[in-house]
Amino acid sequence: MIAGYATTLLVGALSAVLPVTPVEPYVIAVVTTTGDAAWLVGTVAGAGQTAGELIVFLAVRGTLRSVWIRGRLTRAEGASRSATPAPPGRFRRWTTAATARLDRPRQAAAVLFTSAVTGLPPLLLTSAYAARTPMSAAVFSATCLTGRTIRFTLVASAPGLLHALHLV
DSSP states (O other): OHHHHHHHHHHHHHHHHOTTSOSHHHHHHHHHHHOOOHHHHHHHHHHHHHHHHHHHHHHHHHHHTOHHHHHHHHHHHHHHHHHSOOOOHHHHHHHHHHHHHHTSHHHHHHHHHHHHHHOOSOHHHHHHHHTTSSOOHHHHHHHHHHHHHHHHHHHHHHHHHHHHTTOO
C-alpha cells in the first residue's frame, strides 16, 4: 500500500518534468485496479506533480537570477534590438499590459491555478513563467497542489462516476 502511494508520487513528479509521461492514465488505472479512494490517489499524484513543478519553478528562478546569464541576455538583447523590427504599436501595448498584469502575484496565481486544474496553458510553461514573477515558492506550491489535486481527483473519479450513471 505504501509502495503504491510512493510510486504514484514518483510518477506524478516524473510527469511534471517529462510531459510525455502523463499521470492521468496512471491515476485512473490505480483507482480502477486497487479500489483506492480517488481523492487519496489524486492528492498523492498532485503532491508528486507539485514537487516536480516546484523544481522547475526554482530552477528557472535561479537561472533568471544568475549574474552570468543576465549579462549574456543583456548583451544578446542589445544586439538583437537593431536587427529585429519592433512589433506594431497596438500589439506591443497589449503585450506589455498583459505581461504587467501577469507579473502581479494575484493574477499570476489565478493563471497558475487555472493551468493546474485544466492543463491550459500547459503547467510546465506556466511554472516557468511564474518563476519570473514575485510569487513566493510557498504560494506557488499551495496553488499548484490545490489545482492538481482537484484535477487528478476528478480524473481518477471519472470511471466510477460513469459506472454510477450507468453510462458504461
